[in-house]
Amino acid sequence: MEQQKLVVTGSSRTLDQLTKDVTEEFETVRLETPITPERLNYRGILADFIDAAKQVDAKIGVEQEVINGVYSALNSLQAARTSANTVGSSGAIAACVPGWSQPPTVDGVQSSTNPSTPLTVETATTNLRQWVDTFRFLTLSKSPISSNSSSSSSITISWNRTPETDVESLPATRASHTLTPLLDSNSKTVGYLMFGGFNRNPAGQFTTLNSTFLLSLTCPSGDTDEPSPSWKLLPTQGETPQTRSGHSANLLSENQVLIFGGCQQAPEDAKGYSKYFNDVSVLNITSRTWTTKFVHSPFLPANSSLFQRIWNYGYVPPADTLDRPLPREGHTADIITSKNELFVFGGNFFTTDALPHVLCDMWAFNLSTNTWRIIKPPTKDLADATSLIPAWWPTTGVTGHVSAVIDDRWIIYASGSQFCGGLWKYETETIIFDTQEEKWLTPKMRGDAKNSPSKRSGMGSCVIKIGGREMLVGFGGHYHTTVPQWLDEYYHSVHIMDVRGLRWLEVEVEGGKEEGEEEGKGKDKEEVGGSSGKRVEPEDRKKAALGEVRGYGDEAKEGRVMMFGGGAAYRRPEKKMSYYNDVYSLDIKLN
Secondary structure, three states: OHHHHOOOOOOOOOHHHHHHHHHHHHHHHHHOOOOOHHHHHHHHHHHHHHHHHHOOOOOOOOOHHHHHHHHHHHHHHHHHHHHHHHHOOOOOHHHOOOOOOOOOEEOOEEOOOOOOOOOOHHHHHHHHHHHHHHHHHHHHOOOOOOOOOOOOOEEEEEEEEOOOOOHHHOOOOOEOOEEEEEEOOOOOEEEEEEEOOEEEOOOOOEEEOOOEEEEEEEOOOOOOOOOEEEEEEOOOEEOOOOOOEOOEEEEEEOOEEEEEEEEEOOOOOOHHHOEEEEEEEEEEOOOOEEEEEEOOOOOOOOOOHHHHHHHHHOOOOOHHHOOOOOOOEOOEEEEEHHHOEEEEEOOEEEOOOOOEEEOOOEEEEEOOOOOEEEOOOOOOOOOOHHHHOOOOOOOOOOEOOEEEEEOOOEEEEEOOEEEEOOEEEEOOOOEEEEOOOOEEEOOOOEOOHHHOOOOOEOOEEEEEEEOOEEEEEEEEEEEOOOOOOOOOEEEEEEEEEEOOOOEEOEEEEOOOOOOOOEEOOOEEOOOOEOOOOOEOOOOOEEOOEEEEEOOOOOOOOEEEEEEEEEEEOOOOOOOOOEEEEEEEEEEEEEO
């Protein structure tokens, strides 16, 4: 096999030998008693690795870094378990390894464990789980990056602002809207459908929208010319959705767009009295007709005690007691064509206590029957065989995150925020949901950590393909805390993930940096100066809408994204509140 050449650094260990060692370790743990949830988790991790290793295609290879990581993490866990057996369940490597001061090395590979933190069985198991999940994703997804891959690790971007050719046709300023790419029969982008969103006046009052606009891309003199965007208000008929923002939008076919969820903002920023939705609507662009596929319902009578507990006190009932998702905004929704389902994950709603309640549930909407089903979390019942291979479950919830679909199977989630103990907390971990096995993976992100986005939510995002590889493009975002005051920070930086390679790429801005202006929490603001010296890069903002431009340029080396709108609602007197209706194109080139 090709894998025979994949030798762990400094030894003769191969993938086949590592698989044999993991199998032996699995057998050792399988025979141990008593059976505990922790032991079942460990067994599940090893079983996942063996299952993935058996499916490795000899022609694609697995990066040496990942094999080394699995082996090093396995050895660290063995050491932690030995320590736990010696000094108790909270034992650490430091208790059984004299002179512990540096991470252990295995065949010359340094452990990723922080030596300043005692390595418990729990942390070592988490580390092994992440490496095995990385191995599993790279093995089972199509065309994992191999050690000999020529894929670029850096990208150059350049912004261009689109001039307003017809000011009267421009949509109003807004954020939390959607911009859905529309494709022709050759899968070339011909325009975008923009729907909904909200803005605020100088007094801070909200206006939520349900207008539908068409942003067309036309080439004045032929396909070789640069496309020229133009706006047109699209009058619609039928069951038009109520005004909303924070909803999701997905392209069903060449002429159909599906809308789910969202929020109708209360005018006075009284979030607890805003209206949240769980309806599903589809717009036929040809006939310009809206059809409701799932009627909005709070799922309980408004005067019931359970509804009052939910709305007034933030009580969230067990998801498996419901037949539809809770109303929400700030979620993600992704279509898996092979299952004919829309997968909705996370989001939030505010109750009358004016506090956000962030959701961790996942639902699948059947696009044929118009019915919902809950994706149940893994069981804790030791008698249930499915708990032998437990899956990680994001119990803390997330909102304002971004997502990407790979191989019509894997959904990758990144960034976002949580609300715990009265404070906003931000998610920096990348997680993956396998829609085929309905399991969660928590992989190790690879490459330089400085390329990943800082703590934030509300990035505008879309997925583009360059050189046959999917790139998740994220722009801007928002960071705030609740103490000692609302310290809002907004961003304009671009972050790009090579989704298949599980790495954030280095992004170089064409034109470099200029001193003097800051982005967010003290970072130098990047400027791109044209010949006139005018700014051509967007201002800091959150919840802008991005869409891929498909079919223009050399797709082997470059891609393009269109961006519209977004906003920055600063609560500090020295910063102004701004919402936008500008259009930018972002050119992305592999270096």
